Amino acid sequence: QVQLVESGGGLVQPGGSLRLSCTASGLVFSIYTMAWSRQAPGKQRELLAQITNSGSTLYADSVKGRLLISRDNTKNTVYLQMNSLKFEDTAVYYCNAVLSVSSFWGQGTQVTVSS
Helix, strand or coil, X not given: CCEEEEECCEEECCCCCEEEEEEEECCCHXXXXXXXXXXXXXXXXXXXXXXXXXXXXXXCCCCCCCEEEEEXXXXXXXXXXXXXXXXXXCEEEEEEEEECCEEEECCCEEEEECC
């Protein structure tokens, strides 16, 4: 079955950086659009960034310039480099694989920005 496993979350100080990883199995990773979203307590899930199978990227305006999404098809892995982290970036971060009407989600990884 399809599995998406996120890692790399944790506790970081404001202004710090983290790199999240999401490794997929059970699908042909290279043909999927991959995306990262987050959900903060009491808020709706928010799409942050996506990268198509051809490498085109798209970012939410709220994070543009601070986040960088990339993928390594040889490792079935998508990354999210997060820089200049703020308190309001605290959330559970999810990766998502999308192909036409198929959509798969990981379980999420917690990112906490705190001093």
